[in-house]
Amino acid sequence: MSASKLEYIWLDGYQPTQSLRSKTKIEYHFSGKLEDCAVWSFDGSSTEQALGGSSDCLLKPVFICKDPQRKNAFLVMCEVLNADGSAHVSNGRATIMDDDNDFWFGFEQEYFLWNPATNKPLGFPEGGYPGPQGPYYCSVGANNAFGRNIVEEHLDVCLEAGLNVEGINAEVAAGQWEFQIFSKGAKEAGDQIWVARYLLERIGEEHGVAINWHCKPLGTLDWNGSGMHANFSNTTLRTCGERATYEIICESFRPFVKEHIEVYGADNHLRLTGKHETASIHDFSFGVSDRGASIRIPIGAVEKGWKGWLEDRRPNSAADPYKVAARIITTVKTAKI
Numbered sequence: 001m002s003a004s005k006l007e008y009i010w011l012d013g014y015q016p017t018q019s020l021r022s023k024t025k026i027e028y029h030f031s032g033k034l035e036d037c038a039v040w041s042f043d044g045s046s047t048e049q050a051l052g053g054s055s056d057c058l059l060k061p062v063f064i065c066k067d068p069q070r071k072n073a074f075l076v077m078c079e080v081l082n083a084d085g086s087a088h089v090s091n092g093r094a095t096i097m098d099d100d101n102d103f104w105f106g107f108e109q110e111y112f113l114w115n116p117a118t119n120k121p122l123g124f125p126e127g128g129y130p131g132p133q134g135p136y137y138c139s140v141g142a143n144n145a146f147g148r149n150i151v152e153e154h155l156d157v158c159l160e161a162g163l164n165v166e167g168i169n170a171e172v173a174a175g176q177w178e179f180q181i182f183s184k185g186a187k188e189a190g191d192q193i194w195v196a197r198y199l200l201e202r203i204g205e206e207h208g209v210a211i212n213w214h215c216k217p218l219g220t221l222d223w224n225g226s227g228m229h230a231n232f233s234n235t236t237l238r239t240c241g242e243r244a245t246y247e248i249i250c251e252s253f254r255p256f257v258k259e260h261i262e263v264y265g266a267d268n269h270l271r272l273t274g275k276h277e278t279a280s281i282h283d284f285s286f287g288v289s290d291r292g293a294s295i296r297i298p299i300g301a302v303e304k305g306w307k308g309w310l311e312d313r314r315p316n317s318a319a320d321p322y323k324v325a326a327r328i329i330t331t332v333k334t335a336k337i
Contacts, residue, residue, distance in 0.1 A: 004030035005073040008040055008059050009198055010080050013048035013090040016266040017213075017318050020198050021047055030074075037061035037076050049080060049090055056083045062093065063191035068160035069202065075161065077191045092263075092322035093187055096329065101185035103329050104238075104309070106231035107193050110171055110178045110317045111200070113147040114212040121175025121217075122146040122209065130174045133223055137172045146175045150207050154200050155179070161199070163192050172224040182231075186325035193228075193321045215316035216270035225271035225278070226317035230324050231298075233309035236337060241305050245337055250286040250295050250310065252335035257284050257294075260331070263323040265316030272314060279313065 006025045011018040025040060044050025044057035059078040067073035080088040087094035113122045123130055123146030139145045151168060158165045158179070166180045181196060183189035197213075204211050216225040236245065253260065261268060261281060272281035279285055279294040286295040288302055294314055301308030315324045 002029055003027070003072065004032075005067070005070055006030070006037065006076050007067055007070075007073065008061070008076050008078050009195065010042075010059055010078045011090060011092075011194070011320070013044070013080075013088075015048075018090065018320060020194070020201065022198065032064070032074065034061055034064045034076075037064060039081075040078075044080075044088075049088060054083070057081065057088060058083065058085065063188065063195070065161045065163065065195065068157050069199075075195055075198070077195055092320045092326060093190060095326040096186050096190070096322060097326070097333075098186040098329055101188075102234050103186045103325070103332075104182070104184045104233050105186050105189035105321070105325055106166065106180060106182035106309075107189060107321055107324075108178055108180050108227070108229040108231070109193060109196070110176060110226035110228065112173070112212040112214075112217055112226065113150060113175050113177065113204070114210040114217070116208070116210050121173065121212070123174035129221075133172050133174070136170060136174050136176070139170050144174075145170050147177070147209065150203060150209060151177050151179075154196075154203050157199050157203065158196050161195070163196055165196070171226075173218070176224070176226065186329060187322070190321040190325055213318040215265055215267055215318055220270070227271070227278075227313065228265070228315045228317050228319050228321065228324070230312045230315050230321075230328060231309050232312070232325070232328055232332075234332060237301075237309055238307055241307055243306050246297060246301070246306055246310070247286075248337055249332060249335045250297070253286075253295060253312075253331050254284050256327075256331050256334075260312075260314060260327055263319065263327050264314050265319035268314070268316050271316055277313075281314075 009022040040059045045052040045055040058081040061076045063077040067075045135144045168179045181192045272278045274280040277291045285293045287293045288297045289299045296311040
């Protein structure tokens with residue numbers, strides 16, 4: 001009898017930063033299709049999502065891909081529902097208003113590979129610090145690149161799973177890396193980021209290395225923080241051909257700075273200081289090819305005749321891509337074009 005392992009993955013209710021949870025369901029003669037994944041349940045009282053006297057929460061499968069690390073296995077990303085089938089308050093995916101997939105998102109996910117024994121990034125000595133940042137970005141060689149074996153394993157596993165990873169690179173600080181994922185459709189972009197995060201966490205287990213998603217794990221020291229820059233477009237941005245339209249859309253973000261910062265990741269005030277290629281958390285700005293702006297207008301969009309995308313540089317590495325996408329879509333839809 002053919003048995004398949006379905007790893008149901010969801011986000012818990014911990015705040016301000018939700019964590020991944022998962023458990024395995026065995027199915028016989030499974031088709032491999034999302035529509036054949038049953039709704040399942042879990043104990044929400046153990047994940048800050050329900051009280052003990054009424055603890056059942058539901059897992060609604062929304063995305064499936066192969067699990068390359070296990071035999072006869074699949075990864076199943078799920079939304080969390082209340083027992084009555086309504087969206088749980090922790091369910092950011094349910095707030096995305098993009099049913100026609102007109103919005104395309106590309107997330108640039110940064111993170112640190114973290115040594116639990118020293119409580120420092122890979123590449124940091126037990127005492128003190130490595131040389132100042134500069135030689136680590138897109139680096140090669142044992143003096144500057146730390147943990148490449150983990151990063152390469154993660155890339156291979158993501159590609160085998162069918163995730164749309166568009167690239168990886170070493171980042172500005174020692175032990176800091178990035179992967180990029182793109183999808184036509186905001187919900188699937190979020191699904192793929194979360195599954196990729198899950199795979200990275202699981203690979204880290206094998207190597208005894210933790211994944212640190214915090215936006216500024218080294219505190220106020222002179223080291224770059226970690227972001228999750230959100231590149232986004234809709235039909236208007238992809239086709240308008242007018243600078244004025246781009247500027248109207250950028251200006252639509254100005255009245256909603258507070259609402260964006262609320263969902264752009266915990267402790268972002270530590271990262272958005274106006275230094276280290278960030279805008280101040282208190283300001284809003286946009287500009288062509290400006291990495292110190294809140295929103296960067298890519299030079300590629302300008303060169304194509306104002307056709308392309310925008311990059312919101314404020315979301316941090318621990319932000320929920322579902323909530324980031326939901327807020328961006330809501331704001332863009334307020335633009336009076």
